Amino acid sequence: MAEEEEPKKKSGIVTIVIFVVAGFILVAIGLGVGFLVFGGSQGNPQDIANEIVTKQNEAKGDAAGEGEGEAELECDDEEKDEEGNCPGDPEKISKETPKDKVFQTLYYEIPGSLTTNLKGSRRFLQISVGLSTKYDETILTNVENHLPALKSVGLAALSDYTEEMVVGREARKLL
Structure with a gap:
């Protein structure tokens, strides 16, 4: 009877090892899929924000007669950033x-x-x-x-x- 109990212990250890290895494989697959779906290179948030603002301004310009009532920013060439935009918010004009x-x-x-x-x-x-x-x-x-x-x-x-x-x-x- 002592011989019968020993093989069960070995199969128990093998089962545990199989479950641990399978767990690691599932975690690795999950991380890989997550990286493929959510990873990768995303654009610069500033560029994305500028794109959205540009689209909104174009839509407003079409609907409101090309930016009526909006103030243009005035700044020197030294104050402009790399993209040629003036820093800061436009001044609000009250009607x-x-x-x-x-x-x-x-x-x-x-x-x-x-x-x-x-x-x-x-x-x-x-x-x-x-x-x-x-x-x-x-x-x-x-x-x-x-x-x-x-x-x-x-x-x-x-x-x-x-x-x-x-x-x-x-x-x-x-x-």
Whole structure:
């Protein structure tokens, strides 16, 4: 009987070695496939960003009449980088609004509601936001275009409120 137990131990060791080797092979195959799929040479992030901005500017130029209202950057040849671009952001130009015209009051309700946790509490705050303007519809168009950023700023501001700050009628006026 002692002879029968010894071969089982050898086959157990062989089985363990086979599983370990198979595990290493699977890990190597996984790493190889991962490198082939996600590896390789990617372009310079600056070049990719410039490409995206160029495409967006071309699309805006076609739709808005070739960059109306945009400021051109002015810089010396010494300040330009290797690609000939001026460093920094373009200056923003504000458009004057006519003060003589009186527009009808326009209302816009932000779709959905803003929900955030109250600071230091398990409770949450959920509000709906509406806007009104006496300017023309371009204001509402700009609000719709920048809605994700506006929601983000609103949620950041609301997340600073505690439960005590939002209880009662005065809290509604504060919000």
